[in-house]
Amino acid sequence: MAAAEVPVLSESFTQIKEQKLKPGDQEKEKEESGVQRMGAQECTVEVEAEFCQLLDAGPQKDQPELPLWVPVDGDRQILTLQTLHLTSQDVHLQGLGWLSVPHSEGFPVMMPQAESFLPLSSVLWLEQESQPSLQHCVAISIPEELCPPEELERTHFHLLWESVPVAEEDQELMPDLGEGTALMKFEDKEKDQPLSEGGPDKEGEERYLFVEVAPDNEGKDEIVLTISHLNLEEQQDQPAPDQTSAPKAAATKPPRKAKGKPRTFQCDVCLFTSSKFSTFTRHKKIHNDERPHLCHLCLKAFRTVTLLRNHVNTHTGTRPYKCGDCDMAFVTSGELVRHRRYKHTYEKPFKCSMCKYASVEASKLKRHIRSHTGERPFQCYQCAYASKDTYKLKRHMRIHSGEKPYECPTCHARFTQSGTMKIHVAQKHGENVPKHVCPHCATVIARKSDLRVHLRNLHSHTPVEIKCRYCPAGFHERYALIQHQRTHKNEKRFKCKQCDYACKQERCLMAHMRTHTGEKPFACLDCNKHFRQKQLLMVHLRKYHDPSFVPSVHLCLKCGKHFSRRSNLQRHRKKCDPEHEKLATSIKGGAVQKKQTMEEGPGSDNDTADQESNTVKEVQCPGELALGHHSDDRAGKSESQDEGLTCEMILNMMDK
């Protein structure tokens, strides 16, 4: 019922009709009409009847969008009649008796046979305002409860002409129809019909208003039946109309106005209805597959020349509709309109009822609505995922196919999504990539989403206070806690109760306590020497019981003196070569030796740990050389004693 759904305000409707009644319009329309071109096979007549008074019937409902009864002024109403176009074939086959019109259950359009015509039918003479001399005979049948015959006496009709193209099949049948005979015959028949004769029209069913017209001096007569569907019951479920425009009319003729689904041609295949026969016939073509217009470039077929032309334009790049505000151009006007809404006017006619969202296109609103409803119509056939739109499903399918359409132009890494590659390119190969700085701790994080994670992990408020591991302090933010705990880092929190010794690690205190107890639990099985710490035993074993052991030598390049410990070399260089003293560092042995060094872990003070893990090539000080396995020969008798090493030093040694 597409046509019936289109709202038509009564005012505008009236205006349109009145415009058509202007003198001269009819002549003009006739000249341009298919009637003349096609030989008057059929035409359309729309009739507006102005009733001085209409009878009351039915409930009070106004129907401005379906203007069967359109208030004009005072009591006057415009009755819009429907037109029925008869092809010559119809007339021929039906013998001007039964006129079978496509219909459906909901809205039957059936013309009663002439013999069984309505008992109340009347004959009216129509007079055109522009051409008062022309009169047309009208056979009109209206149920008495709607309009008694005496009322019809006061009825005045206006004729509106409309051109209608004649279908090809009608042209072919043209010779079968005697020129003008059918019209006259029918008219005569109607005229001869006694009013009292035979009307099996059932009360409460559809009523029809028949209008038959013999056109003027054109000489090309058409058979025209104009019918009006006046079924009251059918109109009762119409929506409440806007009464403001015609309160008086509504009061005077509530029933008819309330029930005004006036003029419709209904498709027997679908629900389409139209008030115009030409539209109706055009619509009927969508139900057959006839596509006579072929694209010579791709052989695609189209129903109309216009569609073909638009299509060919897509091949040729012809874009007749150019945007006035930018360089874009389009094949169709609709594309241009849409573009302008997106880019220039920002008009968004489709508003979401649940939020502020508005869109240029209806489909976008439809898609948006799914974010409210959660509807996911697009199901992946390989897993449980379902998406809200087709694109997401298509994108999702890449994880099943393994497709990675996007390749980094620099390193040729491949990605499933363009955005992922874009991030990759920016972060890996880009310059001056903006970083994200945490506002709370100044941590610099490459990705915004990772900053969000950072904020969540470190700076979110924790309802439960978190206690410091080392002191009674408590915090509601993890970052504050961590920062606080770091203040304990260099504290020598573990203090010996028997002396002044203090250290950072509990295990060091344990080792220290043995100096008080005299306990030496680690014994060398070869020489029966005992050590307080395990690591000291290990150093001893390497140095004195490992035949492959080669001690590292720290060489002063200035004087040639060598040392087994770097600290001793550094002390020496302070006197021997004070200018380069600060540059002092050490060098380890060759590649093989270095490997051993790494595995065994030379160990040292914290400040030298980094250097000691370096390779031979990483000579940082030109003034010294270290040879052999160990940068530090801590077990060397000549320069140190086991007990001279701090606990931390030894631990570091072992860590390495």
Place this chain on the structure above:
DNA sequence: GTCAATGCCGCCCTCTGCTGGCGTGCG
């Protein structure tokens, strides 16, 4: 018949944001 309006489907893009594996530094 043409044209504009409208609707619909499709395609592709961007921006956004979350997730979980990974590498690495640190305690």
Place this chain on the structure above:
DNA sequence: ACGCACGCCAGCAGAGGGCGGCATTGAC
């Protein structure tokens, strides 16, 4: 040595913008 924390990173989904193309319909 080892576990953990955390930034880095790719993967992947959500939401929306914009255009291409075609079909239908009402108006002229």
